[in-house]
Amino acid sequence: MxxxxxxxxxxxxxxxxxxxxxxxxxxxxxxxxxxxxxxxxxxxxxxxxxxxxxxxxxxxxxxxxxxxxxxxxxxxxxxxxxxxxxxxxxxxxxxxxxxxxxxxxxxxxxxxxxxxxxxxxxxxxxxxxxxxxxxxxxxxxxxxxxxxxxxxxxxxxxxxxxxxxxxxxxxxxxxxxxxxxxxxxxxxxxxxxxxxxxxxxxxxxxxxxxxxxxxxxxxxxxxxxxxxxxxxxxxxxxxxxxxxxxxxxxxxxxxxxxxxxxxxxxxxxxxxxxxxxxxxxxxxxxxxxxxxxxxxxxxxxxxxxxxxxxxxxxxxxxxxxxxxMTDWQYLNLNYVVKARIDQDDCIKCGRCYIACEDTSHQAITATKDGQRHFEVIDEECVGCNLCVSVCPVENCITMERLTDGVDPRTGQPIEREYANWTTHPNNPNRVAAE
Amino acid sequence: MGMSDAKRDVAAGRLPSHQVQENFADLHPPLDRHGATVEADRCYFCHDAPCVRACPTSIDIPMFIRQISTGNPHGAAETILKQNIMGGMCARVCPTETLCEEVCVREVAEGKPVKIGHLQRYATDALFADGKQVFVRAAESGKRVAVVGGGPAGLSCGHRLAVLGHSVTVYDARKKLGGLNEYGIAAYKTVEDFAQREVAFILSLGGIEVVTGRRLGADLSLAQLRADYDAVFLGAGLGAVNGLGLEGEDLDGVVDAVDYIAELRQAKDLSVLPVGREVVVIGGGMTAIDIAVQSKLLGAQDVTIVYRRGKAQMKASGFEQDLAQTKGVKIVHFAKPARLIGEGGAVRGIEFERTRLGAGDRLEGTGENFTLSADVVFKAIGQTFVPDGLDGGVRLEGGRIAVDGEGRTSVPGIWAGGDCVAGGQDLTVAAVEDGKNAAHSIDRALRGAGA
Incomplete structure (x- = not known):
């Protein structure tokens, strides 16, 4: 009960x-x-x-x-x-x-x-x-x-x-x-x-x-x-x-x-x-x-x-x-995602494209083979979720985690281990990783 | 059939005047501010929007809808009118379900497009209600252009030319401008004299002189126009109606639908128009629907549209077909007129032969006939261009004036557009686009840039 x-x-x-x-x-x-x-x-x-x-x-x-x-x-x-x-x-x-x-x-x-x-x-x-x-x-x-x-x-x-x-x-x-x-x-x-x-x-x-x-x-x-x-x-x-x-x-x-x-x-x-x-x-x-x-x-x-x-x-x-709930500095920087647009659900409004093109990372196509077609360019996608946020169709765009290989955007291998800002090489105040 | 037993029945006043008025009220009551705001909110403001591509005049639909949603209907109207000066009429008569609304992503996604036509009407009505002028004429160019025909193509062309600084004279054979907006189109789609209000708005720009009652080939000479003006635009429309090619077309009660609609549109009191009790309409386009529905609304008892091909081949849109049937009009497919039946000089009925699509989709008769009794038979099987006054110089193609992509005819200095040109779509919105296109071509030619 x-x-x-x-x-x-x-x-x-x-x-x-x-x-x-x-x-x-x-x-x-x-x-x-x-x-x-x-x-x-x-x-x-x-x-x-x-x-x-x-x-x-x-x-x-x-x-x-x-x-x-x-x-x-x-x-x-x-x-x-x-x-x-x-x-x-x-x-x-x-x-x-x-x-x-x-x-x-x-x-x-x-x-x-x-x-x-x-x-x-x-x-x-x-x-x-x-x-x-x-x-x-x-x-x-x-x-x-x-x-x-x-x-x-x-x-x-x-x-x-x-x-x-x-x-x-x-x-x-x-x-x-x-x-x-x-x-x-x-x-x-x-x-x-x-x-x-x-x-x-x-x-x-x-x-x-x-x-x-x-x-x-x-x-x-x-x-x-x-x-x-x-x-x-x-x-x-x-x-x-x-x-x-x-x-x-x-x-x-x-x-x-x-x-x-x-x-x-x-x-x-x-x-x-x-x-x-x-x-x-x-x-x-x-x-x-x-x-x-x-x-x-x-x-x-x-x-x-x-x-x-x-x-x-x-x-x-x-x-x-x-x-x-944690601080930003403890978020896993090795967690790499890419947007995925479900072509069956996509109604081709182009909102994801124009949002990404005008205001973010130029990571979505507007055409493919001359046809209206919206697809994520992994080499540019930072996984920011803007396209998901502006898409009028729920679950049409989702975030998929990369667990193997190389991030096509950075060319860096995907690390499975958790690592955050506190140990990041770009952090002037980094602490040595354990 | 016993059709000679009963008396032929064509009479005015089949319905009380107030009923007729009610029947001819606005087909779509306009959206109010809240309704427009809610509908505007449904628009996704698509990138490179399919609706814009589907609009023959390329109205920036997402932008004007956004302007409505932000409480800026005047700005919305301006967005519309700068692409389509007859955006008000097109909002009422465009077959949106086969144009902008057909490709709306919400139509694709959920079968419920944004009501673009209704929103367009909301915006243009708001501007007209305030009587605001949104166009400013460019400096006078000193060039003069004659426009023959004051319908959608001619007015669109004339207006754009005037905006660009040229002086325009619009000639029309009839008493009023507007063309089919004024003399065609079902009355319930353009209530409260909208066609004339729109004409007045267009002319209020200035720079457009109007001469009515002059018909090309009768009291207007193309050679004289060419001599008197720097350019000529022909937007004369279609001057004749196709015949059935049957004996008895001169019987009383065998009527051209476009003529009757023109009479209806000009009638001050619809209840004085004579209406048959049994009405048969031959045809499958918008005119057939318009005459059938209006006959019904005037009180005809039985109205039947007979079309030689099937539902899918009808030029009237699905919406129009549904409208006719909702109003009680019966539509018979796959039958062609075989014989008019007269008595004492008046029509009493019409015999049809059933048809089918044979090899290669060719229409063929089945040999099976049936007869409908009729007090009135309306012919609505299309119109043809009458090449009067073209002096033989302007090349025709398939019976209409041949033009290139800019609306130029075979004769330098003469442009044409609208229903009178080959390849025309017989749509108001397409005529407006033709006129606008030609105006820019004329402007380039007159300024010596692209002649």
């Missing part, structure tokens, strides 16, 4: 799919709908001090679309909850009582003073919530007031606030990290140092989705003016995956629990984050685009894939891709 139950720093949920702290988790009404739909848990939209913040009364969101208006990237300038603290606390308590098997984590953001945290933590504890998530990521509005990303960008603050929280509550503490930083490992290390139980990442990325060329106003605009928002949705997934992997393979934080966030839209995205070390995942944009029912496919899809792969529990594959 495939078991999707999730235990994340002691917080239990029937599946690893949580809704991230965001508009979908701002109210009891929405959260109850989410739980009815099957979500494993929620991180309640960030609570702050009273009086509640106010939001703009104009557009809060902007989007990047594909040709058929599929939402590819999403941006928001919404702040933390704008509802009174006691209303939120009351609803959280009610939801947790009504849905004891689901994870209810509360996102928090108060000023960087110990008193402020000491004051709010017991109130949250009283709701019976399973844990807290410190919002050190929000990149817009709140950061101007010294909170959100303004804290997340200073590892010392991250450590300090994490420590205050650990000292003042029995609840597990998850620190949500901002990607608007040079090296995400530093705040992650600080969170661990401060005693936090886990990190969650990524929060949104500073962004402007576009400029209205008629009004010269950024999008979204309020009365003709705009401010940067936070970018999320499918477009940010590669950035999030990289950051998750950085923390997962950093010796200082290896094994430190991670809740993966960033453009997760389906079970496959979730499995990828988890393979790179996330213990569970949080979702927002996909739910905002399609509604809560998407979790049905996430649950079934993940289960089906796990059954196929023989993973009985989530732990069976969490982190399994981490050992395969």
């Amino acid at each position: 495939t078991d999707l139950r999730n235990d994340f720093v002691g917080i239990k949920s029937p599946n690893p799919f949580w809704l991230a702290s965001a508009p979908p988790t701002d109210k009891e009404y929405n959260v109850v709908r989410a739980f009815k739909a099957g979500w494993g848990g929620v991180v309640w939209k960030t609570l702050g001090e009273d009086p509640p913040i106010v939001n703009v009364n104009g557009p809060r969101y902007g989007a990047i679309y594909g040709a058929d208006r599929r939402l590819l990237g999403f941006n928001n300038i919404e702040l933390i909850t704008d509802r009174p603290l006691d209303v939120n606390l009351r609803e959280i308590k009610q939801v947790k009582q009504d849905w004891p098997d689901r994870a209810v984590v509360v996102s928090l953001m108060v000023p960087c003073e110990e008193g402020a945290w000491k004051k709010i933590l017991p109130l949250v504890e009283d709701t019976g919530a399973d844990g807290i998530e410190l919002n050190f990521g929000c990149p817009h509005g709140m950061s101007e007031r010294g909170m959100g990303a303004a804290v997340g960008q200073v590892p010392e603050y991250v450590e300090m606030v994490a420590r205050w929280c650990k000292q003042n509550t029995r609840m597990p503490v998850i620190v949500k990290l901002t990607p608007n930083i040079t090296d995400v490992r530093n705040p992650a290390r600080a969170a661990k140092q401060g005693g936090a139980d886990a990190v969650s990442l990524i929060n949104t990325i500073n962004s402007i989705v576009g400029v209205d060329l008629d009004t010269m106003a950024p999008n979204p605009a309020t009365d003709g003016k705009g401010t940067h928002g936070g970018y999320c949705g499918p477009a940010v997934k590669p950035i999030a995956l990289s950051m998750v992997s950085e923390i997962a393979r950093d010796p200082a934080t290896a094994g430190f629990p991670i809740s993966g966030i960033g453009g997760i839209s389906d079970w496959r995205d979730a499995a990828e984050f988890m393979a790179l070390g996330a213990g569970n995942v949080q979702v927002c944009t996909a739910a905002m685009a399609y509604g809560f029912r998407i979790v049905e496919d996430m649950v079934e899809g993940l289960k089906t894939w796990m059954e196929e792969k023989g993973h009985a529990r989530l732990d069976d594959f969490v982190g399994k891709a981490v050992p395969n």
Whole structure:
């Protein structure tokens, strides 16, 4: 039996799919709908001090679309909850009582003073919530007031606030990290140092989705003016995956629990984050685009894939891709591949040819015997994968490894032994090969 | 058959006016911005794209589609029109399924080509809607060129010559320019007076004078044109319709399809056109389809196309054949007209002999006959060139004007293109290309570079 139950720093949920702290988790009404739909848990939209913040009364969101208006990237300038603290606390308590098997984590953001945290933590504890998530990521509005990303960008603050929280509550503490930083490992290390139980990442990325060329106003605009928002949705997934992997393979934080966030839209995205070390995942944009029912496919899809792969529990594959993440310098330079174009699948659009000819290595023919024909010239092919990337037909172009003989491009014999940059003769700082 | 028992039935107003209007609405409703964006996204922007090679006018199709996808329909229209000044009409009437869309890699890969014709219409419509001129005339060359025939070939030639700085006079026998765009082509393919709007756009460039109501050989002399102009382009089209070669072709109700279509295209109110209850169309080309479908849309009860060869040999494209059948037209293959049946000076029916392909694919009669009753018989078996006014000097080939690769006739100073030349494809787009080619050849000759 495939078991999707999730235990994340002691917080239990029937599946690893949580809704991230965001508009979908701002109210009891929405959260109850989410739980009815099957979500494993929620991180309640960030609570702050009273009086509640106010939001703009104009557009809060902007989007990047594909040709058929599929939402590819999403941006928001919404702040933390704008509802009174006691209303939120009351609803959280009610939801947790009504849905004891689901994870209810509360996102928090108060000023960087110990008193402020000491004051709010017991109130949250009283709701019976399973844990807290410190919002050190929000990149817009709140950061101007010294909170959100303004804290997340200073590892010392991250450590300090994490420590205050650990000292003042029995609840597990998850620190949500901002990607608007040079090296995400530093705040992650600080969170661990401060005693936090886990990190969650990524929060949104500073962004402007576009400029209205008629009004010269950024999008979204309020009365003709705009401010940067936070970018999320499918477009940010590669950035999030990289950051998750950085923390997962950093010796200082290896094994430190991670809740993966960033453009997760389906079970496959979730499995990828988890393979790179996330213990569970949080979702927002996909739910905002399609509604809560998407979790049905996430649950079934993940289960089906796990059954196929023989993973009985989530732990069976969490982190399994981490050992395969390495530094560039350790990549095997003796791994030589050539592109191969399947002539039966080729539809002769010529995209591979023009991409290689104009922008890369002139390694694909356009004609053969006067006929339109696209074929790889091994003497020129460096195996870069550009042709694969631009080919509209899946698997029409594949990469084939050379294991014998000579690389026609370099004239060098194919070595089967692994060898990397650290020992390469061209490396001025090479170390002697063992 | 008992065809003399019932009265011959040819009447106007078979359908209420609003029904006729509905029937003759745009065959393909235009793409809106979203539809165009989604369709444009399907284009792979192929290298050395097969569609461009398949287009007789070599429109840079991937580029104009990319321009649509980037929200630049005017730029797209410019890309189209600089290769094909009638890109708007061609978007409506080109048999794209046998040209650009046939070789689209997505047709090859998945049987669903990018809808190039629809996208071309989207772009050109957008430009026409804004009434923007995209061409600038070169400095006046001082040279004058006469263009005989204001159809696709003549207008294409005249426009390009005007762009290149020459002064052009377009002569046409009819009242309006446009040729078959105006007087041929099914009405539902070119709604809202598009042919005239396109002519107006072409003329808005300037440098093109128009003289209508003048027919070569009648009130226009080739010798005089040669004397008055530096060059002459003949784009006169085909002036006559092939006959059936049967007794009784002068019976009432035996009608040239092209004449009826011209009448239909000029009718202000389609519901006043007389339509037969039972209509038989002889032929297998686009004209046969056009007259059959339009008869049906006007309210004819039974419309039958009879073609002497098979489906595969029909010059009408597969799309057109399907369209006819969808509209309720019956197509009978392998039968040739044997006898017109008249009564009181009017046609009542037509007898056919069944045919088959014999040795060497030669058509032969089987000796088996059948008869269709008919209130109207349309002849749509092709048109022929009428060499009036050529003064015997211009060499013909197979009954049409012989030209070289640049459109030069056997007489120096006279060029020709479109349906009236030998080897013509009887396609709007091919005529446009002929005119454009000839214009460049004329330009070279007038500038003394390649005469």
